[in-house]
Amino acid sequence: QSALTQPASVSGSPGQSITISCTGTSSDVGNYNLVSWYQQHPGKAPKLMIYEGSKRPSGVSNRFSGSKSGNTASLTISGLQAEDEADYYCCSYAATFYVFGTGTKVTVL
Amino acid sequence: EVQLVESGGGLVKPGGSLRLSCAASGFTFSNAWMSWVRQAPGKGLDWVGRIKSKTDGGTTDYAAPVKGRFTISRDDSKNTLFLQMNSLKTEDTAVYYCTTESPHFDYWGQGTLVTVSS
Numbered sequence: 001q002s003a004l005t006q007p008a009s010v011s012g013s014p015g016q017s018i019t020i021s022c023t024g025t026s027s028d029v030g031n032y033n034l035v036s037w038y039q040q041h042p043g044k045a046p047k048l049m050i051y052e053g054s055k056r057p058s059g060v061s062n063r064f065s066g067s068k069s070g071n072t073a074s075l076t077i078s079g080l081q082a083e084d085e086a087d088y089y090c091c092s093y094a095a096t097f098y099v100f101g102t103g104t105k106v107t108v109l
Numbered sequence: 110e111v112q113l114v115e116s117g118g119g120l121v122k123p124g125g126s127l128r129l130s131c132a133a134s135g136f137t138f139s140n141a142w143m144s145w146v147r148q149a150p151g152k153g154l155d156w157v158g159r160i161k162s163k164t165d166g167g168t169t170d171y172a173a174p175v176k177g178r179f180t181i182s183r184d185d186s187k188n189t190l191f192l193q194m195n196s197l198k199t200e201d202t203a204v205y206y207c208t209t210e211s212p213h214f215d216y217w218g219q220g221t222l223v224t225v226s227s
Contacts, residue, residue: 001173003153036213038154045206045220046146046154051213089154093212096170098144098156 004029004090004101011107017078020104022090023071030071034093037066037075041086049088050075082108111135111216113207118221125197125225131190131207131218139163139185142210145192147203148220155203159210160190174200197225 005023012018022029022037029035035053038046048057050066053073063078073092077084085108090101117129131143142165145157158171160181169181180193190207204220 034212038214040154045217046214047217048213048215051215057215091154091156091214097172100146100154100156103153 001028001094001097001099004092004099006088006090006101006104008102009105009107011109012077012080013109014080014082016080017076018080018106020075020077020088020090020106022073022075022092022101024073024092024099025071028092028094028099029068029073032093033068035066035068035073036091037064037073038089038091039084039086040089046089077106080108084108111209113209113216113218115205115207115218115221118205118223120224120226121197122227123197123199123225126193126195127197127223129192129194129205129207129221129223131192133188133190133207136209136216138183138188142212143181143183143190144208144210144214145181145190146206146208146214146217147201148206149200149203152203157192157205194223197223199225201225 037050040046053068054066065076088104112134114132144159160169178196182191202225206220207218208214209216
């Protein structure tokens with residue numbers, strides 16, 4: 001099973017909005033409404049930011065939103081803040097297993 | 110408060126074995142599906158495998174690279190998850206995280222580093 005495809009890096013200035021794409025196939029992203037997104041700061045464990053495509057766990061800022069169209073899921077961060085600088089990974093359920101994305105480094109300029 | 114604490118990592122030679130543990134607290138462990146996710150140094154996240162709750166059959170599933178070499182088990186009486194790793198390869202070097210699965214990964218431990226090197 002190949003990893004989902006994400007851009008290696010995305011950057012934006014404070015206050016701007018950025019979008020990270022996550023492209024899979026009809027066997028994973030396109031077939032299940034079970035895409036999740038994780039934020040990881042250096043040396044830390046990943047943190048769940050979005051689940052089931054667009055739902056936010058309690059405590060996650062509403063500046064984070066998720067969507068899906070066909071085989072591509074997206075994470076949008078609005079009102080970019082310095083603390084959003086981190087690595088972001090998408091993940092999709094795919095029958096009996098999970099596949100993660102290649103990861104995107106978000107830089108706040 | 111949910112807590113997951115991994116232990117058992119370390120340095121092992123290729124072909125060797127290691128057993129990781131994950132002590133869980135703050136939730137009803139026996140009802141939880143649990144997964145292991147790993148991250149090689151400087152690389153992305155990779156799902157390793159899962160174990161369902163006993164009420165859901167207690168069955169396991171594994172990623173292709175570890176199938177037949179790794180075994181996940183659980184001791185609900187001790188709220189502990191295990192990962193038995195045999196026939197270790199250099200490419201198994203990674204930080205190993207235990208996570209709850211529902212079917213996203215809500216809670217993560219801090220991870221334990223496994224280094225496979227001669």
